[in-house]
Amino acid sequence: MHARQRELPLHNVFNENQKAILTLPPKNDTEADTSSSWDFSQYEGVLNFDGQEFIFPEGFHAEASSRWIEDSLLMVNIAVSAEIQAECARCLTPVSLEISGELGYLYCSHSADELNGFDDYMPVEVEFFGRVLDVMPQIRESIYTVLPTKVLCREDCKGLCPVCGTNLNESSCSCGNEDIDPRLEALRNFNSE
Ligand SMILES: [Zn+2]
Ligand SMILES: [Zn+2]
Known part of the structure; x- marks a missing residue:
């Protein structure tokens, strides 16, 4: 067995310096929305998930938009994308692929079981709302969610x-x-x- 050559450091693609601060719309305005995008391309690194290693040679990219549903209920849509490299599950050949996806979150400052009618949205409980929100935890979660469960170099490998x-x-x-x-x-x- 010979080790595969690596050109990249194997630190985690996520670290505590990353923040994604989203400015929120005016509190009583359910018509207004805000959006922002963040470029984390300098964070080349790796994620180990579900027994598989995913290399992010150019970090990742994220976008978010927010809108008030009501006073203490904020809808946030998050889009993430990245180029990743992983080994084919069958032949271990390195494979490059693009991942992307959109996820919906509902931030609420009251109990999450009042969120009927938003089944496609994941609840996030917050203690209170300020003028801004750091959506980095949900960006990370979104990236984990869009990672492929099985990487193949080709369907019929x-x-x-x-x-x-x-x-x-x-x-x-x-x-x-x-x-x-x-x-x-x-x-x-x-x-x-
Ligand atoms: Zn043989
Ligand atoms: Zn293969």
């Missing part, structure tokens, strides 16, 4: 031979037949002695 490790997209091996890897053959003979 044939993967690696479980016996000899040959990438079956690139060449074939004879492990599926009666022929056995000579190293394994030796091992078998050794075990049976």
Whole structure:
């Protein structure tokens, strides 16, 4: 086994210096909305999630918009996008792909079970509303949400031979037949002695 070459430091793509401060519309104006976008492209790094490693060579990008539904209920829509690299789940070839998605949040300063009719929105309870809101925690959550559950280099990736490790997209091996890897053959003979 040889380690895959890395050109990037493996710090987390998220860190505590990142903030996404969204200015809120005037409190009593349900017609007004505000929006903002943030460029986190300097935060190249990695995320480990669900047993998989995702490299972010150019950080990520986020946008958010907000609108009051009522006095203590703020609707925030968040859009995130990034270029990521991950290994194909079957053949371990590095794959580059774009991820993007939009998520809706409802920030409320009262109990979250009063939020009927907003099933597609995730509730976020806040103690009080000021003039601005740091939506960074929800941006992070959105990025985790849009990460692919399974990365494949192509739909019909044939993967690696479980016996000899040959990438079956690139060449074939004879492990599926009666022929056995000579190293394994030796091992078998050794075990049976
Ligand atoms: Zn593959
Ligand atoms: Zn093989």
